[in-house]
Amino acid sequence: MARKRITPGKIRLTEVAKLAGVSPITASRFFRNPEALSVGKRARVESAAKELGYVPNLAARALASQRTEVIGVLIPSLTNNVFADVLRGIYDALDGSRYSIQLANTRYSILQEERLLRLFLAQKPAGLIVTGINQTADSRVIMESVDCPIVQIMEIGPAPVDMMIGFSHFDAGRAAIAHLLDQGYRRIGFLGARMDPRVQRRLEGYRSAMTEAGLFDERLIVTTAVPTSMTLGGTLFADLLAKAPDIEAVFCVNDDLALGALFECKRRHMVVPDQMAIVGFNDLEFMASSVPTLTSVRTNRYEMGRNAAMMVLETLAGRRPAEPVVDLGFSVMERQSSTRRV
Amino acid sequence: MARKRITPGKIRLTEVAKLAGVSPITASRFFRNPEALSVGKRARVESAAKELGYVPNLAARALASQRTEVIGVLIPSLTNNVFADVLRGIYDALDGSRYSIQLANTRYSILQEERLLRLFLAQKPAGLIVTGINQTADSRVIMESVDCPIVQIMEIGPAPVDMMIGFSHFDAGRAAIAHLLDQGYRRIGFLGARMDPRVQRRLEGYRSAMTEAGLFDERLIVTTAVPTSMTLGGTLFADLLAKAPDIEAVFCVNDDLALGALFECKRRHMVVPDQMAIVGFNDLEFMASSVPTLTSVRTNRYEMGRNAAMMVLETLAGRRPAEPVVDLGFSVMERQSSTRRV
DNA sequence: TTGTACGCGTTATCAT
DNA sequence: ATGATAACGCGTACAA
Numbered sequence: 001m002a003r004k005r006i007t008p009g010k011i012r013l014t015e016v017a018k019l020a021g022v023s024p025i026t027a028s029r030f031f032r033n034p035e036a037l038s039v040g041k042r043a044r045v046e047s048a049a050k051e052l053g054y055v056p057n058l059a060a061r062a063l064a065s066q067r068t069e070v071i072g073v074l075i076p077s078l079t080n081n082v083f084a085d086v087l088r089g090i091y092d093a094l095d096g097s098r099y100s101i102q103l104a105n106t107r108y109s110i111l112q113e114e115r116l117l118r119l120f121l122a123q124k125p126a127g128l129i130v131t132g133i134n135q136t137a138d139s140r141v142i143m144e145s146v147d148c149p150i151v152q153i154m155e156i157g158p159a160p161v162d163m164m165i166g167f168s169h170f171d172a173g174r175a176a177i178a179h180l181l182d183q184g185y186r187r188i189g190f191l192g193a194r195m196d197p198r199v200q201r202r203l204e205g206y207r208s209a210m211t212e213a214g215l216f217d218e219r220l221i222v223t224t225a226v227p228t229s230m231t232l233g234g235t236l237f238a239d240l241l242a243k244a245p246d247i248e249a250v251f252c253v254n255d256d257l258a259l260g261a262l263f264e265c266k267r268r269h270m271v272v273p274d275q276m277a278i279v280g281f282n283d284l285e286f287m288a289s290s291v292p293t294l295t296s297v298r299t300n301r302y303e304m305g306r307n308a309a310m311m312v313l314e315t316l317a318g319r320r321p322a323e324p325v326v327d328l329g330f331s332v333m334e335r336q337s338s339t340r341r342v
Numbered sequence: 343m344a345r346k347r348i349t350p351g352k353i354r355l356t357e358v359a360k361l362a363g364v365s366p367i368t369a370s371r372f373f374r375n376p377e378a379l380s381v382g383k384r385a386r387v388e389s390a391a392k393e394l395g396y397v398p399n400l401a402a403r404a405l406a407s408q409r410t411e412v413i414g415v416l417i418p419s420l421t422n423n424v425f426a427d428v429l430r431g432i433y434d435a436l437d438g439s440r441y442s443i444q445l446a447n448t449r450y451s452i453l454q455e456e457r458l459l460r461l462f463l464a465q466k467p468a469g470l471i472v473t474g475i476n477q478t479a480d481s482r483v484i485m486e487s488v489d490c491p492i493v494q495i496m497e498i499g500p501a502p503v504d505m506m507i508g509f510s511h512f513d514a515g516r517a518a519i520a521h522l523l524d525q526g527y528r529r530i531g532f533l534g535a536r537m538d539p540r541v542q543r544r545l546e547g548y549r550s551a552m553t554e555a556g557l558f559d560e561r562l563i564v565t566t567a568v569p570t571s572m573t574l575g576g577t578l579f580a581d582l583l584a585k586a587p588d589i590e591a592v593f594c595v596n597d598d599l600a601l602g603a604l605f606e607c608k609r610r611h612m613v614v615p616d617q618m619a620i621v622g623f624n625d626l627e628f629m630a631s632s633v634p635t636l637t638s639v640r641t642n643r644y645e646m647g648r649n650a651a652m653m654v655l656e657t658l659a660g661r662r663p664a665e666p667v668v669d670l671g672f673s674v675m676e677r678q679s680s681t682r683r684v
Numbered sequence: 685t686t687g688t689a690c691g692c693g694t695t696a697t698c699a700t
Numbered sequence: 701a702t703g704a705t706a707a708c709g710c711g712t713a714c715a716a
Contacts, residue, residue, distance in 0.1 A: 685716105689714090699705105
């Protein structure tokens, strides 16, 4: 009996403490709050750790302290440039802090999201950043029972689980159409792909603005559940032209579709914007450098990620943001592709 | 004294076991290997866990078992579409397995990479996927002393730390130039951004092919350390034209630059490929749908990610891949932008 | 198939 | 500022 496991050559905190001539807890303090040690012991522990090549065991730390320094991030896609920017913001905000990121991909499935949420929470994250406001009922219950800061990003709505940062996709959709109406376009088509909740709300914005203007027509709308791509933009635009050959303008729910539509116009020798106006969504970098330049609705993705992470950090530091719901807005970047030439 | 910490209402494995009328270890087995239990106990533990809303403590699990079910992934960029595809491959390969991913962004810094490597290893990952073959000396030492499977991705070279999957960027660069030479182009420019190690090797391939053809000219090369973008592609192309107004073709180290160059041509009313041939690198989705369609060197990014993850899984399952170094190759996708019209 | 005994490496608590 | 003690929740090793 007494078949101990004791790994012989392994360097634990105890070994470091022994070499430094202090108790383990003092060595432990050195790694978490060096200031708390006297200068002499601090130096002794430091050199002992270096000499032994000590690497803290994070599992033991998490078990003993009941928490980790990991912030969980749940996003629906990694191939979507929009989220790449959000992530950049998050990483930048966390740079230099002691927190690291655990990233998970929900693939636009709220069931996957729920599963990943459970997985994350089993690891006791310091904070959580989740995409959107359409979680499963169970996910909401789970999130509400957790005591770490949670930020919902990308859009805003009623009843935040905890905190929220984003903008109204409905309003943004409306604004895109308002711009086109303002430029004198009347037969305005809609191109949509993937049709996740936020895209749906942009479509609602389109529907609302068009109806209000007395211009709504079901035939002007072409959507698909297929993931978006530039090639798809060309295909959908061709479909739209087949259904409504008299359209003067098209609002694409994202920039890839818009660029795809532009190339389809070129293929058909249609001049943009003279014969066809195009408006995209997100204002990715290329919109300003294409020929012609493409109008788009700019969304503050980087800031969204950055601020979301900062809200988590602030909360962890005991300074809860005054306003739990932040509207970052959007702006219509008017460019050549939608400027009516008189 | 005896100031215990005992959290009262907390549900641990013990609670589940008690309710199910089994010993804790039996309950433990249920979560890791349900098949090992008799049908009756299996059902009892399952319902007990559900009733109590039990959530396993992964920190305790990691501490006791000395390992985790997390595969660490180190990539240099999240905004680069290339890595988005690689990640998709990795996620797809791990889908359905019990392993999850921990993702870190090195931002093209091998020092950041080293830091993140240490952080990862403190968490005892089940496996590791790292980008490229240019690690710091310390990173190499660290990786070699770890006993989990490690796959280096994106390129291949001598002396893998463990396993490796990718292709030769040198050869790919040479192939792009070979294609242009084959089409009859002689004054071939080079556009490069970010200039990370892999881009450098593509440049070496260009240099080698041009020198071999007796066409090398330093003035044909324009590079910058600035991160890539479509807008930058236009700018660099303009710079190149200023330095070498007589160029007939341009090889861009990535597709964003290529598309930017194409738009710059349009702005200058230069017809592609008649007055200027363009070749990109990576063959992102949009290359085939632009007008004109753009030639590019296709790299098997998705497969790279997928296979890398599978190599890790296989190794973890005790089946080490026969060949530790896998060359996935590349192929020149010849399209309109580089087809000499006779 | 199930259970017993104990170790995993660290930190919280309380005391000095 | 420092230390003694126990607890964190689970899995391994071995036995039955």
